[in-house]
Amino acid sequence: MELDWGLGEYEGTGEVLLPVSEVVVGMCEPLAGKRVVDLGSGTGNAALLAAERGAVVTGVDPAKRLVEVARKRAAERGLQAEFLVGDAGSIPVEDGAADLLLSVFAVIFAPDARAAIAEMTRVTAPDGVIRLTSWVPGGSMMAINQVAGKFMGEVFGGGPADPASPKPLAWHDEAALREAFAPHGFSVELERHSISLTAASPEEYLEKSAQHPMAVSSAQALAARPDGEALQADLTQRLLVAVRELNEDPAAFKVSNDYAVVTARR
Template identity: 90%
Template structure:
């Protein structure tokens, strides 16, 4: 089942990830007059940054609630931007309509990666650019996420192993080049890093509990007769994990590399 990103409160995560949108939008300047599509716009970080630089912006997200949040944020800032409900498998934008297509930690969650790549290349103008971000495995933040994923997989019959075909490696330059080459695009990749801080490991977990993934997991566990026990065990395992990867003994800090992927027609 595809995750409902409208669950919980993604707004806090959006604030944490704002620096990544600033990096990606900064790499894409100048933007005045350019047509920008923010795919998986969430609360509108990248879309609003681009609109503030004079771009003609369309934000697209599958979660209706987040689209409404992004619209409200644009209105509060006096920015002109269009926000539409839609997903990466069927972007509600005409062929070759985007001079710049951005996707900050969004398209990487598309159920069908190759269909999403086909759609992104379809809506990108002949001289346009696609720029997306993806997490790089191995960092502290990904370690925490993997603990939760393994636990849920074991509880619901996955034995700790992902079901179905191997997920597309959005961080892998060779895989990206092969997938985009099918559509006549060349790919470049560079790495950056982001850190997340909190007063303590416990505060970090409390904040993380409002993320759509965490809320979805909590709902799934609550549907079981042993849901309370399972929820407590997951909380215990997560606390152990965040303490192990904590980079700041006086408070809490975790870091993770991410890839900025840029694709253009060859």
């Protein structure tokens, strides 16, 4: 089942990741008059930054609640930006509508990566640019997802992969991306950046992470079981061990997460 990104409070995660949107949008300037599509716009970080710089912006997100959050943020800041409900497999904009298509830690979660790439290339203008970000293996983001994924697999079982299911794409791997984009006539370049996430303690970091849609979805699934409370406590302990191992600041909490900025153009 596809994750409902409207669960929990993604707003906190969006605030933490704002510096990444600032990096990505900064790489795209000047933006005045450019048509920008922000795919997986979430709370509107990248879309609003582009709108501030004079772009004509359309944000697209599958979560209706987050679309409403982004619309409200735009109104509060007096910015003109359109936000639509839609997903990476069927982007609700016309062919060639984007001079610039952005996707900050969003399209990497699309259930069918190749369908998403086909859609991104469809809506990008002939001389347009696609710029997206992806986590690089390692760091707290990937570690938490791996620990949680393994635990949920132990609890609910994980049968053999469906051979008809789309194969996952390594969105951080330049060679894999070149192969995926090549059929659409796009070349790919990749830069590596890093963001440091901080908190007063590993416990506080984990507590804040518990409001992420992935964490809320897992908690709901566990709560439906008669032993759900014990299972949630077990998962929390495993996650705490993982983040403590990654912690770079013995007096508080800090972890560096590398991420890739991928640029694709014809």
